[in-house]
Amino acid sequence: MSLPQYKTIVDHLKNQISAGKLSTQDKLPSERQLSDQFNASRITAREALLQLEREGVIYRLNRRGWFVSPTRLIYDPTSPATFNQMLASQNRIGETTPISYELTEAPKAIATVMDLSEGSPVYLIKRLRSVEQRPILIEQIYVDANLCPGLLKHDFSQSLTEIFSIHYQKEVTQTGVNMYATSLDEQTAQELQVSAGSPCLEIKRCRFTDEGRVLEYDIEYWRHDAVELRMSLGHGQN
Amino acid sequence: MSLPQYKTIVDHLKNQISAGKLSTQDKLPSERQLSDQFNASRITAREALLQLEREGVIYRLNRRGWFVSPTRLIYDPTSPATFNQMLASQNRIGETTPISYELTEAPKAIATVMDLSEGSPVYLIKRLRSVEQRPILIEQIYVDANLCPGLLKHDFSQSLTEIFSIHYQKEVTQTGVNMYATSLDEQTAQELQVSAGSPCLEIKRCRFTDEGRVLEYDIEYWRHDAVELRMSLGHGQN
DNA sequence: GAGTGGTCTAGACCACCGA
């Protein structure tokens, strides 16, 4: 009864990883190699790999293979640090790659959250953020165009917060955060170089200026295995 | 090329759900029925169901079938509300079921986080929390026994916070929170009545009294599809 | 072109569930 066969493979691979025989970013044996080695069908080997993926221990690059996940980033959504500052404090190196940017009209759902009327002008910026060559998250940022005229002439591989502060004298003083675990749609998965349907963390942030206006609305899709949230709160109770 | 066959099944089921033909807690057709209906193998049908599970749209009860997920709870880790207060404000009804409780010695890892020495006396309480008959999370709570002598004589289907406050005059004023997406081990999965390896959210909380001592350390395993975190923060920046 | 994962077939046996 007890041990399903795929569990044996799972445990074996976990041991290899914790013993350091496989380390961060190393490629695992191929599905066919594993099924040979354990005298199992390829589907069984794959079952084991999918299980490790759910746990966040390994990840896959589309049709290239399975790899050991690096240590999770630690992200504090209550901290004022920018993405790069957060990385620097953990001795890691990140890159931000703009994918697209345009001036467009706010769709209904976005307009509602941003407290604008449908069709209001908004900038839509899409960026990829990576750490040590590995894509970590995709973000879509909607910015109220009336608050930041001419925004598109700036360099979006920089911190947006700094652009807001330096060029528009806008500071964010309040943020609403919303997040849950789900899975990636086809396009976002492709942009993150993972398989469609991979688990992810969806984080939405609505950021207000001190006048109480919504400066930006940000939708982020994080690889679920890339991040660990950590924060400290006063007056918690439960 | 484009559409894999399982995607057709995924879309079909999503439509059924959004059209209300399948609603909350309804049972989906069995894997064999689906594979007949779509002229696919059972593995393909199952692939579709696993995909919907990752998205949080459906869930399974061990060997009983697949069901439509209820609306996610909204949980604000920064709020002082207790579990039942949180549920009440969303017009939902919860139950807390104690699984076990004992006086034991703090293992090393726990002692470290709680700033105790290894082997210090701690109470370990394990509870299941459900909403409308559906298991939502398992929690393991370690309590510094020196701060709450005789704790075990209380009723743990009640709010622990209230027990601390009423019987021990202890109030939590600071909380460290740590969370990430992973998957359930065999035992916890069983306690939540889901399959081993189901995706989950692991939330750890370290709760301090106003003297800066650790009153309790809480490890929670949430079904990943059961919850959405939402919070509002001052002075956010990024 | 060789190797990889992505998808798929058509079966099988088992353990557990509910009636």
Place this chain on the structure above:
DNA sequence: CGGTGGTCTAGACCACTCT
């Protein structure tokens, strides 16, 4: 008991990546 999902086999073809 029959029905369900849980696990598994031994293949297959495809699309893509790497070299």
